[in-house]
Amino acid sequence: MVRDVLEIAPGVKMLHGVENECNIYLVEGSRRALIIDTGLGTVDLKPDVEAVTNLPYDVVATHGHADHAGGNMFFPKVYMSADAAEDADAFLDTGKILMGEGPWSVAKEYAAAHTYEKVFVDDGHCFDLGGKTVEVVSCPGHAKGCISLIDHEDRILFCGDCMVKVMDILMVTDSSLTIVEFLDSIEKLLAHSDEFDSIWTGHDMQALPVSFLSDVAECARGIVSGERMGESAKLPWVFGDDAYAPRATYGQAAIVYLPEKIR
Ligand SMILES: [Zn+2]
Numbered sequence: 001m002v003r004d005v006l007e008i009a010p011g012v013k014m015l016h017g018v019e020n021e022c023n024i025y026l027v028e029g030s031r032r033a034l035i036i037d038t039g040l041g042t043v044d045l046k047p048d049v050e051a052v053t054n055l056p057y058d059v060v061a062t063h064g065h066a067d068h069a070g071g072n073m074f075f076p077k078v079y080m081s082a083d084a085a086e087d088a089d090a091f092l093d094t095g096k097i098l099m100g101e102g103p104w105s106v107a108k109e110y111a112a113a114h115t116y117e118k119v120f121v122d123d124g125h126c127f128d129l130g131g132k133t134v135e136v137v138s139c140p141g142h143a144k145g146c147i148s149l150i151d152h153e154d155r156i157l158f159c160g161d162c163m164v165k166v167m168d169i170l171m172v173t174d175s176s177l178t179i180v181e182f183l184d185s186i187e188k189l190l191a192h193s194d195e196f197d198s199i200w201t202g203h204d205m206q207a208l209p210v211s212f213l214s215d216v217a218e219c220a221r222g223i224v225s226g227e228r229m230g231e232s233a234k235l236p237w238v239f240g241d242d243a244y245a246p247r248a249t250y251g252q253a254a255i256v257y258l259p260e261k262i263r
Contacts, residue, residue, distance in 0.1 A: 001051050002043050008200065008207065009154045013052055018043050020098045022068045022202040025158055026053060027151055029129025033057035036149060036158050037202065040095060041070030042103035058127060062160025063143040064088035066095030068202060070107065073114045081138055082120040084145025087175050097238050139189055141182030143175040150195055157196040163216050164201045165208055171257040172235060172245050180263045183220040189213055215251030223248050223257060
């Protein structure tokens with residue numbers, strides 16, 4: 001078992017512990033389990049999953065970025081949005097910096113020998129786990145292929161990188177959309193906000209309150225209206241040594257964005 005296991009609710013676990021990898025979630029119903037995101041692909045996820053559940057399981061990727069979908073290749077079939085496929089296929093190109101040379105070449109070798117089936121899902125698709133239903137809400141923005149998942153019985157929103165607090169919300173990736181399009185997604189999630197009591201992101205080690213969603217919406221609205229443009233800030237190391245972008249903040253939320261990709 002390479003990763004730590006944290007139980008965040010009865011039958012809901014987080015697998016965590018490979019450097020630069022996202023949080024990986026496991027939701028168990030009475031008949032099936034659902035794995036949300038697969039990490040970097042530098043360390044096989046399958047044995048870690050099978051150490052914590054005896055149930056048959058499905059795998060879903062919140063989007064195609066290398067730190068979330070790199071481990072897809074360890075499974076025969078992965079659900080994702082159609083728009084996430086391109087990023088998921090490019091994981092070795094974009095993951096090299098995150099993985100480091102050694103793990104990257106190992107992942108490359110494994111990926112060359114293994115293919116997996118992509119099954120595309122969109123708004124309203126439900127994973128019926130037996131006594132638990134997890135619903136897809138598409139929320140393009142951070143990446144064009146982003147989806148969130150609502151675990152209706154546990155009242156949890158799993159949002160991938162659509163919203164994060166431990167680091168800024170990154171609207172500066174190659175597949176990021178405009179702030180206007182991102183705000184549409186956040187408002188869509190707000191319309192569902194009576195369906196969950198907590199938010200677990202792709203990188204935070206604790207639950208965020210539902211009010212975080214309102215802060216993100218207000219921050220994005222401020223960028224669009226021009227009232228909250230923010231100061232220039234250094235981007236995380238994966239974007240290079242000398243990369244800067246404006247960083248807008250509101251309440252608990254911070255969004256880094258490209259001025260040419262507001263609307
Ligand atoms: Zn991402």
